[in-house]
Amino acid sequence: MPEPTGVIHDIGYQRYTGPRLGRRYVFGALYLHGVRTAFGLGRSAKAKIFPWLVVGIVLMVAAAVTAIRSQIGETVMTYAQFADSMSWLVIFFTAVAAPELVSRDLRSGVLPLYFSRPLSHADYPLAKLLALVTALFLLLGAPQLVMFLGAAFTSDGMGGVWDELLDLLPGLLYAGLWAAVFASIGLLIASLTGKRAFAAGGIVAVFLMTTPVVGVLSILPAQAANQLAGIASPPTLVQGVGVWTMRDLLITDPDGVVPDLGPFGPVYALAAVALVAACVTLLLARYRKVAAR
Amino acid sequence: MSTVSWITVRGLFGRRRFLLLLPLPLLLVLLAVLSRGLGVEPTDWGPPVLVGLGLAVVLPVVALIVGTGVLGAEIDDGTVVHVLTTPLPRWQIVLPKLAVAAGVTAVTVAIPLFVAGLLADSVRLGLALAIAAAVGALAYSALFVAVSLLTRRPVLLGLVYVLIWEGLLGNVITGTRVLSIQHYVIALADQLAPTDLLSTTVSVSVAVVMTVLISVAATFLAIDRLRSFSVAGETS
Numbered sequence: 340m341p342e343p344t345g346v347i348h349d350i351g352y353q354r355y356t357g358p359r360l361g362r363r364y365v366f367g368a369l370y371l372h373g374v375r376t377a378f379g380l381g382r383s384a385k386a387k388i389f390p391w392l393v394v395g396i397v398l399m400v401a402a403a404v405t406a407i408r409s410q411i412g413e414t415v416m417t418y419a420q421f422a423d424s425m426s427w428l429v430i431f432f433t434a435v436a437a438p439e440l441v442s443r444d445l446r447s448g449v450l451p452l453y454f455s456r457p458l459s460h461a462d463y464p465l466a467k468l469l470a471l472v473t474a475l476f477l478l479l480g481a482p483q484l485v486m487f488l489g490a491a492f493t494s495d496g497m498g499g500v501w502d503e504l505l506d507l508l509p510g511l512l513y514a515g516l517w518a519a520v521f522a523s524i525g526l527l528i529a530s531l532t533g534k535r536a537f538a539a540g541g542i543v544a545v546f547l548m549t550t551p552v553v554g555v556l557s558i559l560p561a562q563a564a565n566q567l568a569g570i571a572s573p574p575t576l577v578q579g580v581g582v583w584t585m586r587d588l589l590i591t592d593p594d595g596v597v598p599d600l601g602p603f604g605p606v607y608a609l610a611a612v613a614l615v616a617a618c619v620t621l622l623l624a625r626y627r628k629v630a631a632r
Numbered sequence: 633m634s635t636v637s638w639i640t641v642r643g644l645f646g647r648r649r650f651l652l653l654l655p656l657p658l659l660l661v662l663l664a665v666l667s668r669g670l671g672v673e674p675t676d677w678g679p680p681v682l683v684g685l686g687l688a689v690v691l692p693v694v695a696l697i698v699g700t701g702v703l704g705a706e707i708d709d710g711t712v713v714h715v716l717t718t719p720l721p722r723w724q725i726v727l728p729k730l731a732v733a734a735g736v737t738a739v740t741v742a743i744p745l746f747v748a749g750l751l752a753d754s755v756r757l758g759l760a761l762a763i764a765a766a767v768g769a770l771a772y773s774a775l776f777v778a779v780s781l782l783t784r785r786p787v788l789l790g791l792v793y794v795l796i797w798e799g800l801l802g803n804v805i806t807g808t809r810v811l812s813i814q815h816y817v818i819a820l821a822d823q824l825a826p827t828d829l830l831s832t833t834v835s836v837s838v839a840v841v842m843t844v845l846i847s848v849a850a851t852f853l854a855i856d857r858l859r860s861f862s863v864a865g866e867t868s
Contacts, residue, residue, distance in 0.1 A: 389785070392792075396796075427799055428796075431791060431795050434788070536704065536705070536786070537652070537697070540693065540787055543791055544652075544689075547693065548656055551680050552659070554684055555663050555680060558672055559667075560671065
């Protein structure tokens with residue numbers, strides 16, 4: 340038996356010695372991809388129809404409000420009221436975007452690929468949540484910016500612009516609250532199913548079925564129940580926090596129907612914080628253990 | 633019961649996801665019992681529960697989930713090919729599926745509405761609501777089955793109709809109510825049991841004609857679309 344003659348040739352394989360991008364870069368990439376996905380950017384025209392339909396409607400409303408204000412001088416709605424009057428569209432946008440963000444990954448079974456990267460189990464849901472919050476904030480904030488620009492260019496002097504800015508900032512904060520509450524609920528529901536259709540239906544069902552609960556609670560023959568009724572539904576909960584913190588900006592019509600909070604304003608704020616915290620906790624628990632399917 | 637409808641029923645109830653259909657009707661009954669038990673006037677709680685929850689949310693959402701589930705789910709996961717390759721005329725595929733969708737929706741929605749109507753006013757109102765909801769279930773199901781053949785995203789298109797057309801525009805521009813199944817159902821129920829709990833601007837004759845028209849047209853559209861159905865993978 341001859342001696343083995345095999346040799347190992349050095350054909351120049353090299354180790355990668357450059358900088359490694361690591362966890363923060365993965366998080367950033369996932370976040371940016373999430374924001375783009377929410378609006379259908381970088382995808383086919385079909386994926387852009389529904390998000391941009393909603394964006395188009397809100398921008399059109401903002402343009403109309405701006406035009407009416409600059410031509411007739413009548414303020415149809417303040418910056419903070421904008422989010423309130425668009426609540427149905429916010430629900431629809433959440434139902435469009437949240438399943439795109441998480442349900443597709445569940446259905447195509449790519450989560451093990453994500454988690455084989457230097458990405459902790461909390462990072463994936465948090466990046467997606469942050470992306471959805473950003474998308475919703477942009478959806479509600481951009482029209483307010485349009486309204487602000489319209490008002491700023493028609494107002495006289497820097498004082499007028501400054502006043503407008505002071506009105507705009509609480510409006511933007513309020514939009515952020517809307518975005519946080521709706522995104523955390525929507526993403527939690529969407530993360531339960533891999534079917535985008537069921538996720539969208541579930542999100543809308545949860546948001547819509549809580550609204551009549553508020554209607555019934557607010558006519559019960561108990562004053563405390565009436566004043567706490569708004570907590571039962573996300574849109575009225577957010578509205579309650581808004582009425583408590585910036586009453587003058589939300590209620591401009593003295594004869595209109597005003598949600599009566601009684602002494603429970605802080606309870607609304609606590610409930611909103613607790614709701615978001617609970618949804619984020621459940622979302623993290625949902626992704627603690629990820630099966631291949 | 634044909635094989636197609638048997639397969640459809642098993643597809644709907646074979647998995648745990650049909651449990652998703654339960655919370656909405658239960659909430660409807662729960663709210664009605666709660667309001668009645670606490671002695672609130674029916675004129676106060678009737679409109680938000682019967683119309684606001686029952687006819688505006690439970691009926692369309694259940695019809696949407698079921699209606700897009702009977703055919704849309706099969707198209708989604710590609711198993712519709714197995715049904716299409718059998719030597720069945722297309723109407724023998726669409727009609728049983730539509731019947732199952734309408735039947736399941738009608739049962740899920742009519743029973744809680746009957747209970748709520750009974751608690752609100754009388755047996756007559758309960759029966760009227762149940763019958764009107766069953767008719768509405770047929771129209772919604774026909775519409776959503778047709779939608780699930782027209783587009784790959786039937787649920788979202790259905791939500792555009794339910795949320796934006798019926799929900800947003802129907803309340804602002806009353807003219808759009810002429811094309812809103814929700815208001816046909818209200819008009820029908822109000823005709824069968826006249827009370828001051830239900831009110832709409834749509835007349836009964838318009839409601840009847842439009843309900844029949846939408847059901848028949850959507851069914852024919854669905855049969856026609858299935859005739860020239862092309863099997864394609866997911867694109868976007």
